[in-house]
Amino acid sequence: MSNKASNDSTKKTLLVTVLLSLACSVVVSFAAVSLKPIQDQNVVLDVQKNILSISGLAGNAKSLSADEIEKLYKNVEPRLVDLKTGKFVDASPEKIAEFDQREEAKNPATSRSLTGAEDIASINRLENVAKVYLIEKDGKTESIMLPVHGYGLWSTMYGFLALDIKDLDTVVGFGFYDQAETPGLGGEVDNPIWKGRWPGKKVYDAKGNVALHVIKGAVDPSNPKASEQIDGLAGATLTANGVSNLIQFWMGDQGFKPFLTNLKAGDA
Numbered sequence: 001m002s003n004k005a006s007n008d009s010t011k012k013t014l015l016v017t018v019l020l021s022l023a024c025s026v027v028v029s030f031a032a033v034s035l036k037p038i039q040d041q042n043v044v045l046d047v048q049k050n051i052l053s054i055s056g057l058a059g060n061a062k063s064l065s066a067d068e069i070e071k072l073y074k075n076v077e078p079r080l081v082d083l084k085t086g087k088f089v090d091a092s093p094e095k096i097a098e099f100d101q102r103e104e105a106k107n108p109a110t111s112r113s114l115t116g117a118e119d120i121a122s123i124n125r126l127e128n129v130a131k132v133y134l135i136e137k138d139g140k141t142e143s144i145m146l147p148v149h150g151y152g153l154w155s156t157m158y159g160f161l162a163l164d165i166k167d168l169d170t171v172v173g174f175g176f177y178d179q180a181e182t183p184g185l186g187g188e189v190d191n192p193i194w195k196g197r198w199p200g201k202k203v204y205d206a207k208g209n210v211a212l213h214v215i216k217g218a219v220d221p222s223n224p225k226a227s228e229q230i231d232g233l234a235g236a237t238l239t240a241n242g243v244s245n246l247i248q249f250w251m252g253d254q255g256f257k258p259f260l261t262n263l264k265a266g267d268a
Contacts, residue, residue, distance in 0.1 A: 047177055048073050054160050054173035055135040055145055077134040077141075086258030087268050089129060101131050101147060102158070114254075121150030121249035122242075130256070133160075135172075141165050143172045144263070146256050150246025152239040155180035157189065157246070163203065168260045171212070174198040186239030194231065202227045203251050210251045213244040 048069050053061040057072050064072070078096050080089035091099075104110040104127040111125045133145040143165050149158040159176035163169065175195050181187045188194055197219075205211040211228040216237070219229045233240045249255055262268040 045069060048076075050175060050177040051076060051133055051145060051160060054175045055133075055143060055162050056173060057135065057137070075136045076145075077136065079132055079134060081130050081132050081256075081259050081268075083126065083128060083130055083255065083259070086260075086262045096131070099129070099131055101127055101129075104129060118254060119249075121246040123150060123156065123249075126254065132256075132259075134165075135162065144168070146250065148246050148250040148255075150242055150249060152179065152181050152189075152242035153186050153236070154182065157181065157239075157242065161203075161247070161250070163260075168264050169203050171198045171201045171203065181239050182236065186233065186236040188233050188236065189239065189243065194233070197231050200227070201230065203247070210248050210257075212247050212251070214240040216240075 045066060049058075049061040049064065052058040052064070052069065052072050055076070057075055058064060061069070061072075080091050080096055080099060081087070082089050105123070105125050108125075110129070111127045114124060114126055130147060132147070134141050135143045135145060143162045145160045145162040147158070148161050149156055151157070157176050157179040159174065159179075161174050162172040164172055173195070176189055179187070179189060181189060201212055203210060203212045205228060211225070212230070213228070214230045214232055216232045218231050219226050223229070230243075251257060251260075259268060
């Protein structure tokens with residue numbers, strides 16, 4: 001009797017454990033599925049906030065409501081660019097809205113593998129098509145925002161570089177919307193003061209080479225090349241190098257330079 005009761009108790013315990021596990025799995029799965037649309041929308045809103053902030057359309061976009069973001073975002077025109085030809089891709093608004101550049105980079109059919117010499121930003125693969133953003137103010141295009149990414153110390157940093165449409169060389173704004181660098185060190189790439197160093201800087205030198213980079217220490221205003229330099233990040237040399245590398249890559253021949261050349265010539 002004792003052994004039987006003990007066995008029955010063990011079976012009941014196992015049965016209850018299994019049933020509880022199944023119930024928890026169902027609840028977790030249901031929550032994940034039901035919350036995914038909300039999570040996806042939050043990701044989209046966060047990217048839009050960064051676009052509005054970096055472009056100067058909204059000073060403090062982080063505090064904006066969804067309705068305010070939607071209203072301001074009407075001044076942003078997303079377009080697709082073929083990185084091989086350096087020209088706009090003819091695509092419907094629906095296709096542009098659904099386009100996910102990060103997913104494109106993962107797909108061998110829509111991207112290519114980079115060689116070691118090419119991959120100075122440590123991104124492994126380069127997508128064939130990129131999504132850029134034309135920024136309008138008072139009905140006129142004032143700047144163009146280019147997506148950039150590259151590896152820092154601990155993470156791939158995803159952000160935007162906005163250029164003045166007049167010369168496609170002067171920086172309007174710069175910032176990251178996704179990065180996992182060390183807080184207080186490399187994480188200072190999100191510091192508003194550091195991001196405020198970028199506007200007015202020049203991407204290219206007189207010969208058309210990518211010159212903009214992060215230096216060690218502070219920029220000397222009397223230096224003839226000060227317009228091509230950004231203050232360093234104390235204690236975060238590898239992150240700073242990563243920023244310089246991604247600027248070098250995306251503004252160079254592998255990235256957006258052919259497109260910017262065509263755009264400047266009116267042939268994009």
